[in-house]
Amino acid sequence: MVKGFVDVHAHIPAKEYLVDAGGVYHQAAAKLFGSSLGSISAPDMIKEYDESGVEKIIVLGWDAEVATGLPKVRNELVADFIKSYPDRMIGFASVDPNKGKLAVEELEHSVKDLGLRGLKLHPIAQAFYPNDSRFYPLYEKCVELDIPVIFHTGTTGWGKGLPGAAGAKLDYANPIYLDFVAADFPKLTVVMAHPSFPWVDTQLAIAEHKSNAYIDLSGYSPKYFDPTFITHMTKLAPEKFMFGTDYPFLTPSRWLRGFESLNLNDEVRNKILRDNAVRVFKL
Ligand SMILES: [Zn+2]
Incomplete structure (x- = not known):
């Protein structure tokens, strides 16, 4: 039984992700969050999470090679990073959907051979429209493997503040495209990260309309959540929201401090910090 909190959105804090795969885009994100791009070892990461009462952490991979020309994070590296903490860390693969059949094969390898348990996609960095049927074989594979998929949605720190955001286009991450995916794949768990x-209302509508769609709360301190969002999160559909940080850009202590300032009742608090993730991700 899971007793502590569950962070459903942490990036692998390795040089291969932060620096090599991130290029100028991550330098922009780090500036935005006031974080450094120094790599963190798994033991140091666990120590930091222990101090915040977080028991389980979903650690995400990365592959945006086709659109960015920057090297991917090998899914083997994710598997290797988490391997000393099988009860604490859960690895999610990333594959670049633009690689077509190779992406589907890589996903199958990551789950069956490496033990990763979900898929992470970033439509802006990977420059793809999630509802394009060219990518449907990837979702079919997720259903076959019985794994969830986390999609980045909304604006991003990726390239933020650079001229033309170094080519990164926001429209790919409009959650409305995930409405098609959730509708066409009713057995697929779709998490909007x-x-x-600026499409929060769209996102709330999808999460409440489709039983297989969820929201992870990473990337913003909860102290910046607006009142409408908080009403949906606490009163209208509290079973749809899950705690996530966006580590290492946002730390668990900083996110949780913002969350506690909302003064939610224990029932809602436990759902968001733990129970929803345990149910949705079958932990
Ligand atoms: Zn993220």
């Missing part, structure tokens, strides 16, 4: 600014 982050409050999807």
Whole structure:
């Protein structure tokens, strides 16, 4: 039984992700969050999470090679990073949907051979429209493997503040495209990462309309959540929201401090910090 909190959105804090795969885009994100791009070892990461009462952490991979020309994080590296903490860390693969059949094969390898348990996609960095039927074989594979998929939604720190955001286009991350995916794949668990600014209302509508759609709360301190968002999160559909940080850009202590300032009742608090993730991700 899971007793502590569950962070459903942490990035692998390795040089391969932060620096090599991130290029100028991550330098922009780090500036935005006031974080450094120094790598963190798994033991140091666990120590930091222990101090915040977080028991389980979903650690995400990365592959945006086709659109960015920057090297991917090998899914083997994710598997290797988490391997000393099988009860604490859960690895999610990433594959670049633009690689077509190779992406589907890589996903199958990551789950069956490496033991990763979900898929992470970033439509802006990977420059793809999630509802394009060219990518449907990837979702079919997720259903076959019985794994969830987390999609980045809304604006992003990726390239933020650079001229033309170094080519990154926001429209790919409009959550409305995930409405098609959730509708066409009713057996697929679709998680919309982050409050999807500037399409938060769209995101709330999808999460409440489709039983297989959820929201992870990473990327913003809860002290910046607006009142409408908080009403949906606490009163209208509290079973749809899950705690996530966006580590290492946002730390668990900082996120949780913002969350506690909302003064939610224990029932809602436990759902968001633990129970929803345990149910949705079958932990
Ligand atoms: Zn993220």
